[in-house]
Amino acid sequence: LCLQETKAQEEQSEVDLPEYEEYWHSAERKGYSGTAIFTKIPPENVILGLPEDIMKQFSLTDTYGDTTKEGRVLTLEFENYYISTVYTPNAKDDLSRIPMRQQWDPAYLAYMKQLEKKKPVVYCGDFNVAHQEIDLARPKENRGKKGFTEEERAGFNAMVEAGFVDTLRHLYPDTKDLYTWWSHWGQARERNVGWRIDYVMISGALTPILQKANTHPEVLGSDHCPVSIELSM
Template identity: 50%
Template structure:
């Protein structure tokens, strides 16, 4: 089974930069996107009849939002972690026979860290939510988690200590998540691989020099580790300030 996750940073713009071509070439079973920045009815996305589409829109226009395109028929679909919650459209959960799939766009702490307290509280609720799902069947969670976990996961670790996305608090929450029975699938396969990132700032020349961060993940229940066939990052794919990340898993 092939899965893709991509923060498209505006799906309409990404479609104009080759999104549909990438979907066709990759031919994944499930495609998850974050930061769609859409409201209902603002796009007619033609991916073919094979893909069923599920959308979670933010209340705020042009902000956040997630979607899942799947060839597999889900048993159930849930939006947000709790009923009548997640006005920012950050989470979609699909239940399948053998696992839960969760796509997530984790809140950013903001450059001045003004949203750090909210971010940390949100992380605790998200970890609890994944734990509840994991108690029923294995979980695959993917998306923009807005954190580089270790120094190996960004180019300039020294210069970014305590910056948004690399604070000790945010990194600690990722550690807590993994210690709760989950694995970072990419690091599971490539514990020492360097200079592989999924996001680059829009400053001139940054992406060309590969001064990036790895903040997009496939997280899986630890008991799925024998099922993981491949985990890759398509660094060469343009269209967003993020690139797609991929996972191949067997059931």
């Protein structure tokens, strides 16, 4: 179970899931960003953030802050695979964080490719981009706006071109109205005027064992809904 934008330190949270082990990566700034993973299977290794060599390759600090100190990436290593969760920086309404996205997206991809050299990877989270027109209800009206700029979409394209698989689109390439985020305004959720910005990606090697991929809009409590996959390990 992977969570993004937890906005809490571990000690601030009371989660009643006794059968799960909890792993948190919180932002240094309290009440902001953050990721967590809950697992019934104990991991072999817990990795917070991006590795040092990748952080040196990319410029991940801007006027808004240092993204490497915001708890945006958490990765668990298991015997036969890695699971990573990510909370991608938002481009902002005025697109002032597009330059950051042009650094962040390739940095995270480089990390996933680095892990994949050792074993297959499952990674998921809020990527803050609708990849294709089918992934949002109003593509024409939102083209060029945050979450649907050419720069952000190119970042997602790069993941696909690197061989990672968008699990939902692999199983449902042409199915419309599969959204994971809705504005609080204008009864957007009730009318299903949404965006698909939350994804579960897998290494191509795992595609043969992909059984299910779903969105769960019936689960309330957030402006996002959960997404899930099932692999026959």
